[in-house]
Amino acid sequence: MNNGQANRYIIFDSNCLLCNSFIRKILKQNRTITIVASKSSMGISLAKEFGIDIHTLNESIYLIDKEYVYSKLEAIRRIYYLMGGRFIVYSNLLKLIPLPLKEKTYDLIAKNRYFISQYSNCQLLSPEEREKVIIK
Numbered sequence: 001m002n003n004g005q006a007n008r009y010i011i012f013d014s015n016c017l018l019c020n021s022f023i024r025k026i027l028k029q030n031r032t033i034t035i036v037a038s039k040s041s042m043g044i045s046l047a048k049e050f051g052i053d054i055h056t057l058n059e060s061i062y063l064i065d066k067e068y069v070y071s072k073l074e075a076i077r078r079i080y081y082l083m084g085g086r087f088i089v090y091s092n093l094l095k096l097i098p099l100p101l102k103e104k105t106y107d108l109i110a111k112n113r114y115f116i117s118q119y120s121n122c123q124l125l126s127p128e129e130r131e132k133v134i135i136k
């Protein structure tokens with residue numbers, strides 16, 4: 001799958017409302033990052049290719065940037081940077097937080113994401129947005 005091109009992929013939990021909210025922001029920026037659902041055949045294939053445990057694939061968001069794999073808030077920080085514009089400010093703010101604190105914060109939110117999202121206005125991707133994401 002990785003044929004030497006400078007491809008970028010985001011792998012995300014397509015059943016998570018918080019994740020879908022973040023993906024919606026990325027889609028509005030119309031970037032060239034390929035967005036892939038974690039349970040899709042391509043998501044599983046990418047996970048295997050890049051050494052991501054497929055049994056825990058739904059527990060994090062991943063950015064595959066060329067040969068590097070980033071997860072959790074570090075993936076989000078780098079995605080913000082790639083989105084450019086005002087999102088670089090968000091990237092720089094996340095860069096100030098020590099990695100261990102970022103990891104613990106992400107884990108806490110991820111563990112409770114389904115509970116948190118029921119009290120927010122997060123929604124699954126619309127049919128039009130889903131057409132831009134690899135789901136199957």
